[in-house]
Amino acid sequence: xxxxxxxxxxxxxxxxxxxxxxxxxxxxxxxxxxxxxxxxxxxxxxxxxxxxxxxxxxxxxxxxxxxxxxxxxxxxxxxxxxxxxxxxxxxxxxxxxxxxxxxxxxxxxxxxxxxxxxxxxxxxxxxxxxxxxxxxxxxxxxxxxxxxxxxxxxxxxxxxxxxxxxxxxxxxxxxxxxxxxxxxxxxxxxxxxxxxxxxxxxxxxxxxxxxxxxxxxxxxxxxxxxxxxxxxxxxxxxxxxxxxxxxxxxxxxxxxxxxxxxxxxxxxxxxxxxxxxxxxxxxxxxxxxxxxxxxxxxxxxxxxxxxxxxxxxxxxxxxxxxxxxxxxxxxxxxxxxxxxxxxxxxxxxxxxxxxxxxxxxxxxxxxxxxxxxxxxxxxxxxxxxxxxxxxxxxxxxxxxxxxxxxxxxxxxxxxxxxxxxxxxxxxxxx
Amino acid sequence: xxxxxxxxxxxxxxxxxxxxxxxxxxxxxxxxxxxxxxxxxxxxxxxxxxxxxxxxxxxxxxxxxxxxxxxxxxxxxxxxxxxxxxxxxxxxxxxxxxxxxxxxxxxxxxxxxxxxxxxxxxxxxxxxxxxxxxxxxxxxxxxxxxxxxxxxxxxxxxxxxxxxxxxxxxxxxxxxxxxxxxxxxxxxxxxxxxxxxxxxxxxxxxxxxxxxxxxxxxxxxxxxxxxxxxxxxxxxxxxxxxxxxxxxxxxxxxxxxxxxxxxxxxxxxxxxxxxxxxxxxxxxxx
Numbered sequence: 227x228x229x230x231x232x233x234x235x236x237x238x239x240x241x242x243x244x245x246x247x248x249x250x251x252x253x254x255x256x257x258x259x260x261x262x263x264x265x266x267x268x269x270x271x272x273x274x275x276x277x278x279x280x281x282x283x284x285x286x287x288x289x290x291x292x293x294x295x296x297x298x299x300x301x302x303x304x305x306x307x308x309x310x311x312x313x314x315x316x317x318x319x320x321x322x323x324x325x326x327x328x329x330x331x332x333x334x335x336x337x338x339x340x341x342x343x344x345x346x347x348x349x350x351x352x353x354x355x356x357x358x359x360x361x362x363x364x365x366x367x368x369x370x371x372x373x374x375x376x377x378x379x380x381x382x383x384x385x386x387x388x389x390x391x392x393x394x395x396x397x398x399x400x401x402x403x404x405x406x407x408x409x410x411x412x413x414x415x416x417x418x419x420x421x422x423x424x425x426x427x428x429x430x431x432x433x434x435x436x437x438x439x440x441x442x443x444x445x446x447x448x449x450x451x452x453x454x455x456x457x458x459x460x461x462x463x464x465x466x467x468x469x470x471x472x473x474x475x476x477x478x479x480x481x482x483x484x485x486x487x488x489x490x491x492x493x494x495x496x497x498x499x500x501x502x503x504x505x506x507x508x509x510x511x512x513x514x515x516x517x518x519x520x521x522x523x524x525x526x527x528x529x530x531x532x533x534x535x536x537x538x539x540x541x542x543x544x545x546x547x548x549x550x551x552x553x554x555x556x557x558x559x560x561x562x563x564x565x566x567x568x569x570x571x572x573x574x575x576x577x578x579x580x581x582x583x584x585x586x587x588x589x590x591x592x593x594x595x596x597x598x599x600x601x602x603x604x605x606x607x608x609x610x611x612x613x614x615x616x617x618x619x620x621x622x623x624x625x626x627x628x629x630x631x632x633x634x635x636x637x638x639x640x641x642x643x644x645x646x647x648x649x650x651x652x653x654x655x656x
Numbered sequence: 657x658x659x660x661x662x663x664x665x666x667x668x669x670x671x672x673x674x675x676x677x678x679x680x681x682x683x684x685x686x687x688x689x690x691x692x693x694x695x696x697x698x699x700x701x702x703x704x705x706x707x708x709x710x711x712x713x714x715x716x717x718x719x720x721x722x723x724x725x726x727x728x729x730x731x732x733x734x735x736x737x738x739x740x741x742x743x744x745x746x747x748x749x750x751x752x753x754x755x756x757x758x759x760x761x762x763x764x765x766x767x768x769x770x771x772x773x774x775x776x777x778x779x780x781x782x783x784x785x786x787x788x789x790x791x792x793x794x795x796x797x798x799x800x801x802x803x804x805x806x807x808x809x810x811x812x813x814x815x816x817x818x819x820x821x822x823x824x825x826x827x828x829x830x831x832x833x834x835x836x837x838x839x840x841x842x843x844x845x846x847x848x849x850x851x852x853x854x855x856x857x858x859x860x861x862x863x864x865x866x867x868x869x870x871x872x873x874x875x876x877x878x879x880x881x882x883x884x885x886x887x888x889x890x891x892x893x894x895x896x897x898x899x900x901x902x903x904x905x906x907x908x909x910x911x912x913x914x915x916x917x918x919x920x921x922x923x924x925x926x927x928x929x930x931x932x933x934x935x936x937x938x939x940x941x942x
Contacts, residue, residue, distance in 0.1 A: 548775035
């Protein structure tokens with residue numbers, strides 16, 4: 227048996243060991259970076275869901291309200307117009323006072339009445355009477371939201387153990403709430419209002435409908451403008467423009483534009499669309515214009531890189547059988563670049579959907595209580611609505627802002643998922 | 657089909673007339689003298705930006721048979737090949753000077769549309785580059801954009817005929833709808849040849865067509881080239897001297913942008929006149 231010659235000498239082994247240590251350290255560091263990123267994202271999501279998920283249900287109170295004709299319709303004429311002008315507040319007061327007859331003091335009664343969302347309940351009563359004036363004189367059962375403070379208490383967001391002077395609900399109110407909850411008169415229900423209602427002064431009546439419609443309108447305008455213009459510009463620059471100083475400058479500036487803070491586009495929109503062209507303020511039309519300006523560079527850059535990624539051999543093949551350069555582009559390069567272009571457009575639109583700053587500048591930050599029905603009516607947008615709500619101090623607003631963020635994130639996630647799906651589905655491999 | 661051919665010949669004639677009026681009259685006379693030349697090149701120079709890649713090439717490419725362009729990498733043989741269908745035009749910064757007559761007409765004359773030229777001078781590339789479409793669509797694309805088929809039936813006939821001429825029909829006739837990119841490398845290269853044939857060219861340029869193929873596919877391709885030379889003027893760039901010797905009747909040796917030697921393939925390989933040719937062929941340079 228002979229001695230086997232060692233594979234490497236001592237120095238080489240030491241070198242190898244040092245190299246391995248370095249590589250292992252690098253791998254650990256990069257993994258730690260990923261873990262940190264995922265952890266931060268997870269934290270964000272957990273916080274949002276924790277604070278926003280409860281906004282998707284809402285506590286409501288069931289009350290029997292006597293529609294007293296002497297209060298609603300003193301003249302007895304049952305004139306629908308007069309009935310609409312009547313104050314429903316007193317009959318609502320009577321109803322809740324009747325439920326707890328032991329509350330007689332002025333302060334007690336005020337606290338008792340504060341349990342109900344007054345605007346929500348009177349609005350419901352008014353609509354019932356409008357739809358059927360014959361109801362006056364009868365007793366109706368209504369389901370109305372409780373006030374935001376009651377809702378927050380029942381959701382556990384107000385600490386009952388804190389001293390009564392430091393919390394927005396008194397001990398008396400807590401006793402009433404618990405009694406109503408125990409009897410089933412207050413119960414939790416899916417908060418449809420959040421999706422169907424517009425902005426409101428009362429958090430329990432506020433919803434994202436006008437913001438969603440405003441965002442959708444602005445986005446549609448932006449898509450209609452930015453996609454064709456962006457793709458056409460990319461086609462020209464990538465395929466047909468002569469490569470010279472001027473096109474170089476244009477290219478550099480497009481890349482610069484992509485990095486311009488979005489609020490600058492808002493200022494531009496304010497100066498050009500509102501001041502110069504005199505378009506209406508707060509309108510989704512103008513919002514769309516501004517978002518289109520903002521997304522154009524993104525779309526141009528994405529479309530150009532998608533076109534550049536098509537192998538030159540395909541264009542050469544088309545040219546070699548006698549296709550004109552335009553035919554080569556439209557018959558071959560553009561269809562092959564389409565998935566990439568589409569992805570760029572969707573991602574650009576997703577970015578536009580999340581933009582707040584440029585919309586603030588053109589006045590899409592208004593308190594809008596009607597769902598806009600045309601492009602020139604005042605509207606809000608989802609991110610702006612979030613911004614507005616997060617500005618209010620009440621807990622119920624924070625909850626709703628988080629819920630609106632969740633809705634926005636879900637929509638953004640869906641758009642990005644669609645981009646990935648389309649890319650994988652349509653991409654041709656060769 | 658007959659009408660189409662007549663139409664194309666007519667287009668060719670218009671070409672010649674345009675050139676004759678255009679001012680290439682002197683070279684036209686020279687072209688007459690060499691009756692069988694398909695291309696007459698005089699002082700062809702190609703610049704890429706400031707760099708001159710071809711330093712004035714004079715060469716008469718015969719109408720019949722296969723002409724091979726050989727030489728070491730970077731010698732300008734591929735650049736010269738792309739002169740014949742004006743593919744250099746598509747490279748930014750490339751400039752061609754000198755005169756190139758095809759059937760006596762200057763293909764670089766003003767008013768000549770490269771698109772029409774490329775319908776008469778087809779090309780096959782180094783790497784097979786079928787469109788990522790069906791086999792049928794690959795072949796039908798050329799005839800379609802040139803309006804060569806009046807009906808679906810005519811188009812079908814053109815596709816079938818082209819695939820048969822490219823010796824691919826038997827292998828693909830049952831799967832014309834399948835993507836061309838799913839074929840093997842050798843089949844793809846024959847599909848590309850069928851695509852070129854489908855627009856009824858007179859000349860087929862081949863730029864190292866076998867360099868990405870295995871020996872068996874190469875042998876099939878060479879068989880096909882031997883078959884095609886009966887109907888087409890073929891100019892082939894190749895790295896393989898053995899291939900040049902096997903498939904070509906004429907060979908041109910390029911070195912550093914110059915045409916060093918041009919003559920019958922047999923003569924070039926057995927009795928080169930230039931020392932550089934001899935060195936390359938015997939493997940001393942290259």
